[in-house]
Amino acid sequence: xxxxxxMEGPVTLSEEAFLTINCTYTATGYPSLFWYVQYPGxxxxxxxxxxxxxxxxxxxGFEATYRKETTSFHLEKGSVQVSDSxxxxxxxxxxxxxxxxxxxxxxxRVKS
Amino acid sequence: DxxxxxxxxxxxxxxxxxxxxxxxxxxxxxxxxxxRQDPGQGLRLIYYSQIVNDFQKGDIAEGYxxxxxxxxxxxxxxxxxxxxxxxxxxxxxSIRDTNYEQYFGPGTRLTVT
Numbered sequence: 167x168x169x170x171x172x173m174e175g176p177v178t179l180s181e182e183a184f185l186t187i188n189c190t191y192t193a194t195g196y197p198s199l200f201w202y203v204q205y206p207g208x209x210x211x212x213x214x215x216x217x218x219x220x221x222x223x224x225x226x227g228f229e230a231t232y233r234k235e236t237t238s239f240h241l242e243k244g245s246v247q248v249s250d251s252x253x254x255x256x257x258x259x260x261x262x263x264x265x266x267x268x269x270x271x272x273x274x275r276v277k278s
Numbered sequence: 279d280x281x282x283x284x285x286x287x288x289x290x291x292x293x294x295x296x297x298x299x300x301x302x303x304x305x306x307x308x309x310x311x312x313x314r315q316d317p318g319q320g321l322r323l324i325y326y327s328q329i330v331n332d333f334q335k336g337d338i339a340e341g342y343x344x345x346x347x348x349x350x351x352x353x354x355x356x357x358x359x360x361x362x363x364x365x366x367x368x369x370x371x372s373i374r375d376t377n378y379e380q381y382f383g384p385g386t387r388l389t390v391t
Contacts, residue, residue, distance in 0.1 A: 198378070198379070207385075208384055209282075209284075209370075209383050209384045210321075210368065210370075210380075211382070212379060212381070215379060255320065255321070259378040259379075261378070264309065264326075264328055264374070264378060265311065265323065265326055265336075265378060266378055266380055268320050268321045269320060271319070271320045271321075
């Protein structure tokens with residue numbers, strides 16, 4: 167079945183450091199890919215998405231490129247801020263199941 | 279403003295009692311979902327509904343029940359049969375297109391003692 171694997175956290179960085187959170191997937195067909203962010207005590211917010219191979223999703227300085235050849239959708243940001251501290255979830259669309267499949271989430275902690 | 283509301287934010291119940299969590303959306307979305315999140319863990323799908331008066335079990339439906347009588351509303355009942363009901367519950371909705379991009383509510387934290 168479809169699945170998403172994310173790097174385990176927590177990831178701890180200093181302010182202004184470069185961020186990469188790895189995400190790889192297994193899927194039949196051509197899913198859409200998403201990154202969601204969850205701040206403490208809140209629901210999930212869509213951060214960015216890509217709907218086909220080689221698409222780059224971007225928002226708030228975060229970027230991720232849909233790489234079909236490596237089945238990956240790694241999240242990157244050039245300079246993180248303390249306010250980026252949150253849990254990040256990678257997800258793919260399961261068209262046959264009419265739902266999203268989520269990774270386990272990666273905790274990001276940014277120190278000032 | 280369009281969005282998803284979940285109420286209440288915090289809910290406390292005694293063991294053995296059923297409890298119903300509210301989820302309402304005014305986004306005109308056809309599909310709605312319920313997830314459970316435990317501390318330090320990802321999301322697990324409980325139930326989902328693609329259309330009014332129809333719903334499907336997710337990965338962990340045992341001990342839960344839902345109804346979808348109106349497009350805007352998808353309440354979740356946590357029954358006394360749920361062995362470990364204390365968790366953070368998230369409701370989401372989406373358009374029924376090919377992407378299934380979901381919009382989430384703020385969540386309800388249920389504590390059962």
